[in-house]
Amino acid sequence: KDDLRGVFDEIGRLANEDQLGEMLAESEGPINFSTFLGMFAAKQSGEVDADEVVEKSFRAFEKQEGVIDCENFRNMLMAFGDKFSTQEVDDCLKAFDEFVDEDTGLMESNGLIELFVAKSS
Template identity: 45%
Template sequence: MADKEKKKKKKVKEDAADAPAPEPAPADEPAKRPSSKGSKKAAKRSGSNVFSMFSQGQVAEFKEGFSMMDHDKDGIIGKNDLRATFDQIGKLATEKELEEMLSEASGPINFTQLLTLFANRMSGGSDEDDVIIAAFKTFDNDGVIDGERLRHALITWGDKFSQKEVEDAFESMVIDDKGMIDTEALIQMLTGAAEEEET
């Protein structure tokens, strides 16, 4: 008789387990709601795919650059972070320039937003010459670039140069006796054209 009661209780538990659970209201816990495989894929597609535009190595380099620019380490690059970054490379930026840079983003500049800005630039905004010009203009100080500062940047960030690669590159540059590189000559050498449009 005890066996029959155990079997009966077991049968009731199995029936309860097989019955579909009621769906919670949409506001409760949407992440735990049952869904089909198709809707899971749709949810994945609806998110940002900016990370798929870059290799893992590129994302790591962007992350390193982001952390260097995020001076207050709050996960957002703000005006003070930009100002400190420009100060670090020895370039003064006006309030207007800082505000223009920040206004390029559709919201606060977190890491994903920064990647989105780079992706937008790469997908049609700037050509390679514009990127080269802009990169070297960030090092420019009254028409010259501090050779030691450029050397440090080349061996420290991004696709790092070896000491030999830096020496080979510096042999082609116009450098004065104080170690300063002529910015316009460098840009002209790298782009193959004078920078008439930029001035």
């Protein structure tokens, strides 16, 4: 429960004890990062489809609209749920390199989201 609260605190969202308890009760086992992202997106907007989950999950990490702080993103992936290893996070950020401004350490989230969601016809 403390890890879950920590994630909400880190991304600037408030969650009370009842909400945290409900989220934990919905999970059939330990909550990993993927499970958390899906649950978080569902709690933010009601029923969601897979594309909405992906978008809302990345948006939850935005420092400001359209921008994710890479260092904060790295820390979150390594600190909560099924913790990513340093190598896994490095590989992930390397794959997203085209969206990262090396000077500011910020990642452009709109293009990143477009990689993961289905294109509209």
